[in-house]
Amino acid sequence: MTVVGNGVEALELAGKRALVTGGTRGIGAAVVRRFLDAGAEVLTTARSASSEAPKGAALVAADVRTREGAEALAAAAREVLGGVDIVVHNAGGASPYRSASDIPAEEWQDALDLNYLAAVRLDSLLAPGMREQGAGAIVHVSSAAVLTPVGPFLHYVAAKAALESYSRGLALELAPFGVRVNTVTPGRVATPGGEETRERWARLDPSQGLDGAMVPLGRVGEPEDIAEAVLFLVSPRAGWVTGSALVVDGGEFPRR
Template sequence: MSTIENSSGTRELAGKRALVTGGTRGIGAAIVRRLLDAGAAVLTTARSETGTAPEEAAFVAADVRTRAGAEAIAAAAQELAAVPTVAPPFLHYTTAKAALENYSRGLAAELAPAGIRVNTVSPGRTATPGGEATREQWARLDAGTDQVDTTAPMGRDGRPDDIAHAVHFLVSPGASWLTGSGLVVDGGEFPRG
């Protein structure tokens, strides 16, 4: 697998390995490109080969929501000695995301002595074809109810590169003391308190 220098001319992630689920389009594809540009070896997955993974990335077609898919991803990760750094509707999605965040905190504590960091990223409303399709589906389900403005306080939807830059930070040396954390990248969309 070849590496590409990033725009600053450094390869700060050379020798690092990452697993990015959903890495053939939208946010996932932007993350894959960003990590490859910084020198990381990347394994990416998607349910099908409908998107295009960068040729520098290893790819496995698998549905992470199924046992067979998870096993295929685990086998590919073991083969490449990749370790997860990431982490891409409705109730089952939010439930799975919450479970992933909780699992990741436990996994971070377990793997920290080996120097392996585990963090999650929770993107907000992001301008991607998949995101638009999901919002259209939600709008159809909400038809007839009072709709509220879902624009983030920062006044725009996120871009895939916004999320990719956040992931790049999490896997960079600048975040070397960060593990077991969940980074919310949503332009202030969801209130926290």
């Protein structure tokens, strides 16, 4: 919430319709909760219909890795929300391998489908509506792994790097229509998926730490840290911000 005059609180996303992919746990769930607190109407997704969304959000089961899944999700957003003002692409992830040469071809394709092409497909379906209404905000959730690419995650890192490049290009294309596109680039965050991935990596390479010892601010991030960054980028406070990549990592990773 923001505060405007005489201590009166304003819901800065009141009246906004938001779609958040992968919003049933971790960063996605934190974004959904923060949007709801800010007054938005929220639709989120999970691969399984048995998943539970944060209270107050609508949920649709959708596999965003496929064109059919993206089309079904876009149709659901129009049906449930009547259109969208905000889109947050949070669904993502990949498993580590011992080296880049050990990554199977199908894992490369899956990483591209989930971490990059899902956003491209969904944006192509929903951005035209934002252009027509002359306003909108899109946020792509990337990863600070793009700042220090390593072989075990090269399929994931390459997909996220493509996502960031695509985001900058899309921002330039949509800016004249009042639609802003930005990227949030999280570092080491305490989420169920992130912890599982780091544990698998540590089994492959015991030198990899699981705690926040290497983070200059002294701790791993919380999902809420990323949700606040996403909220800022979709809010009127960031009305002159587009084509940016906001790194939220406690200072751990070197900047370009």
